[in-house]
Amino acid sequence: MLAYWKTNQRRLAPWVFLAPGMFMFAVYVIIPIFQSMWISFYDWDGLGEAVWIGTENYVELADDDAFYTSLYNNVIWLAMYLLAVPAGLLIAIFLNQTVWGIRVYKSLFFFPFVISQVVVGLMFAWFYAPNFGLFYKLTEIVFGTGTAVLADERFVTYGIIVAGLWPQIAYVMILYLTGLNNVAPDQVEAARLDGAKGWRMLWYVILPQLRPATFIAVVVTVIGALRSFDLVSIMTGGGPYGTSRVLSYYMYEQALSEYGYRMGYGAAIAVVLFGIMMIFISGFIWKMWRDETER
Amino acid sequence: MVHSKTGALAAVAVLLLSGSAFAQTRTLTYNADYDPIPLAAMEALIADFEAANPDIDVVLNNFDHEGYKTAIRNFLTTDAPDLANWYAGNRMAPFVNAGQFIDVSDVWEANGLGDALGSAKASMTIDGKQWGVPYTYYQWGIYYNRDVYKQVGVEVPTTWDGFIENCAKFKEAGIDCLTTGTSALWPGAGIFDYINMRTNGYEFHMELTAGKVAWTDDRVKATFAQWAKLAEPGYITANHAAIDWQDAAALLVQGKAANYVMGNFAVGVFKEGGMTNDTLGFMVFPEITPGIPRAEEAPTDTIHIPAGAKNVDDAKKFLAFVASADAQTKWNTAVGQLPTNKNSTVPADDPFLVAGFETLSTAYALAQFFDRDAPAEMAKAGMEGFQEFMVKPERLPEILDRLEKVRGQVYK
Numbered sequence: 221m222l223a224y225w226k227t228n229q230r231r232l233a234p235w236v237f238l239a240p241g242m243f244m245f246a247v248y249v250i251i252p253i254f255q256s257m258w259i260s261f262y263d264w265d266g267l268g269e270a271v272w273i274g275t276e277n278y279v280e281l282a283d284d285d286a287f288y289t290s291l292y293n294n295v296i297w298l299a300m301y302l303l304a305v306p307a308g309l310l311i312a313i314f315l316n317q318t319v320w321g322i323r324v325y326k327s328l329f330f331f332p333f334v335i336s337q338v339v340v341g342l343m344f345a346w347f348y349a350p351n352f353g354l355f356y357k358l359t360e361i362v363f364g365t366g367t368a369v370l371a372d373e374r375f376v377t378y379g380i381i382v383a384g385l386w387p388q389i390a391y392v393m394i395l396y397l398t399g400l401n402n403v404a405p406d407q408v409e410a411a412r413l414d415g416a417k418g419w420r421m422l423w424y425v426i427l428p429q430l431r432p433a434t435f436i437a438v439v440v441t442v443i444g445a446l447r448s449f450d451l452v453s454i455m456t457g458g459g460p461y462g463t464s465r466v467l468s469y470y471m472y473e474q475a476l477s478e479y480g481y482r483m484g485y486g487a488a489i490a491v492v493l494f495g496i497m498m499i500f501i502s503g504f505i506w507k508m509w510r511d512e513t514e515r
Numbered sequence: 516m517v518h519s520k521t522g523a524l525a526a527v528a529v530l531l532l533s534g535s536a537f538a539q540t541r542t543l544t545y546n547a548d549y550d551p552i553p554l555a556a557m558e559a560l561i562a563d564f565e566a567a568n569p570d571i572d573v574v575l576n577n578f579d580h581e582g583y584k585t586a587i588r589n590f591l592t593t594d595a596p597d598l599a600n601w602y603a604g605n606r607m608a609p610f611v612n613a614g615q616f617i618d619v620s621d622v623w624e625a626n627g628l629g630d631a632l633g634s635a636k637a638s639m640t641i642d643g644k645q646w647g648v649p650y651t652y653y654q655w656g657i658y659y660n661r662d663v664y665k666q667v668g669v670e671v672p673t674t675w676d677g678f679i680e681n682c683a684k685f686k687e688a689g690i691d692c693l694t695t696g697t698s699a700l701w702p703g704a705g706i707f708d709y710i711n712m713r714t715n716g717y718e719f720h721m722e723l724t725a726g727k728v729a730w731t732d733d734r735v736k737a738t739f740a741q742w743a744k745l746a747e748p749g750y751i752t753a754n755h756a757a758i759d760w761q762d763a764a765a766l767l768v769q770g771k772a773a774n775y776v777m778g779n780f781a782v783g784v785f786k787e788g789g790m791t792n793d794t795l796g797f798m799v800f801p802e803i804t805p806g807i808p809r810a811e812e813a814p815t816d817t818i819h820i821p822a823g824a825k826n827v828d829d830a831k832k833f834l835a836f837v838a839s840a841d842a843q844t845k846w847n848t849a850v851g852q853l854p855t856n857k858n859s860t861v862p863a864d865d866p867f868l869v870a871g872f873e874t875l876s877t878a879y880a881l882a883q884f885f886d887r888d889a890p891a892e893m894a895k896a897g898m899e900g901f902q903e904f905m906v907k908p909e910r911l912p913e914i915l916d917r918l919e920k921v922r923g924q925v926y927k
Binding site: 265266267268280285348349350351368369370371373456457459460461462473476477478479480481482 | 581584585588591592609610612613614615697698699700753754755756757758762766886891892894895899900902903906917924
């Protein structure tokens with residue numbers, strides 16, 4: 221035994237170190253994924269007998285308007301949320317200068333990311349609130365009649381996304397700021413000697429060097445958009461009449477909320493959401509794998 | 516002694532403590548979801564119970580009201596207390612059907628509760644057995660701002676047509692005739708329940724919530740036609756979908772709205788906002804179809820014994836105590852709600868309680884509230900439909916088709 225360890229120590233040691241993490245990952249991530257898939261084939265209220273109904277939950281899902289509303293909103297979230305990447309880059313470049321007190325400005329810009337999403341949601345809910353909200357008053361002055369963003373099915377999802385973008389832009393900004401620290405000064409110098417400036421400098425010299433930061437920014441933003449839940453829950457609860465639901469919130473509603481007793485149906489939604497996320501995650505993993513092996 | 520702690524850890528600590536300090540006493544754990552005033556009232560009640568039964572120590576674990584609704588599903592299956600708060604009607608059906616609550620018909624039998632709690636008996640009964648004990652309910656109706664009525668110069672209506680006519684005048688004066696705040700959905704259901712019960716009667720309302728009638732039925736459409744008289748001309752507060760019921764209460768207090776279909780628990784909020792018995796009025800929802808017996812909403816709060824209870828004997832003793840006329844008088848007087856025991860009394864100096872007691876005791880029948888009478892999924896879909904209808908009355912056909920589809924899935 222000891223001899224075996226001695227001879228294979230180098231091969232085994234990594235696994236020993238990985239074991240606790242892998243164990244946790246298996247128990248809290250991998251196994252629950254398969255459990256969710258398993259539950260999605262049952263009709264179960266979480267208390268009583270679970271009844272095997274095969275793919276019935278998925279059949280119902282395919283004919284569920286609320287599901288398509290959620291899916292559509294998720295697409296809007298994904299598209300709009302990606303605005304955080306260019307916006308974050310813009311602010312990062314703007315803040316990447318040496319002025320007296322720049323650290324204070326940077327931390328002020330980073331501030332929204334530090335406060336809890338729940339607080340962000342509440343603040344924006346008050347901002348939009350009919351009768352007394354700042355935004356409502358503003359629209360009242362400009363258009364004559366106030367617009368209650370969170371009561372209007374046309375604007376509600378966008379209203380929530382704007383609230384989500386605020387901290388997300390700050391997050392992306394920080395990623396780019398650290399990236400900008402690593403931009404090679406000699407290359408910038410060389411480009412400058414060659415007469416590059418402005419957009420050309422940004423596009424051909426700075427941005428290529430920021431590729432790792434861009435990659436991470438896109439990954440966290442895409443995943444952040446798909447798992448958006450807390451803001452929807454705090455600001456509207458999916459309303460008005462379910463028009464601001466997203467998949468993760470719909471899953472929660474069906475399986476775990478006050479009016480939801482359908483574990484199987486909730487699990488089916490979760491599986492679909494997982495499938496959508498897997499498309500992106502596999503893309504990211506594939507890219508990382510490629511980068512690693514090319515090196 | 517009474518222990519009131521939030522959180523399971525605290526409860527465990529208290530349990531251990533009381534276990535060693537009172538080796539002779541039996542512990543009765545009670546999970547509840549009281550707000551501060553009801554909590555104080557229940558603690559006083561528990562103190563009385565313990566004084567009468569010195570060998571029982573009641574440990575009250577109080578939860579946050581909203582969090583409790585999720586927590587109960589966990590603790591019933593994992594670490595069941597001896598007593599748990601819940602609601603009557605269809606709301607308790609999932610737990611009863613899953614065998615999570617025990618049958619307490621014997622408590623009803625032994626204490627003559629079938630008579631004393633007669634008005635609430637039907638809503639506590641599933642399969643001919645009683646599954647818990649009600650300790651309070653409250654009336655719903657229309658609360659109105661008397662000053663606004665005076666300002667516009669209209670009389671308090673006695674008929675539905677009169678109510679609608681008033682609305683036109685309120686609208687002219689820039690006042691919302693009927694306010695509500697549906698961001699949490701349920702306040703809208705109160706309006707539906709009343710219009711439906713007044714248009715089609717209690718039996719039809721119960722058949723509808725029990726899934727026996729189609730949502731596309733002409734009688735349902737008749738209900739919505741009455742509702743449209745409020746929704747289409749814009750007599751209901753705009754943007755109600757984005758405001759809480761408390762925000763809508765503020766509109767009534769500020770004189771920006773005239774009427775509010777609400778439960779009696781809102782009186783506290785109105786009064787905090789500065790209204791008094793002179794400016795706040797209460798009226799029974801007016802008759803729509805003449806001759807239909809008057810049914811009312813009276814959501815009932817209840818206490819149950821979970822199947823996993825360890826101390827069932829003492830739990831039953833406690834249920835009998837809570838059901839008694841004296842205990843209910845004491846608790847409900849402190850909280851400002853109505854006792855379910857008909858031998859209890861209500862304080863004569865609270866006009867809203869007196870009116871409520873009068874309203875409910877003369878009612879033909881009592882409904883629990885849409886989200887307690889209908890199963891959870893139907894309730895959710897229904898309340899969303901009501902909210903959408905009030906915003907976009909022209910979408911009624913689509914809304915009813917959708918509700919009918921949900922009905923097909925929920926009641927199998």
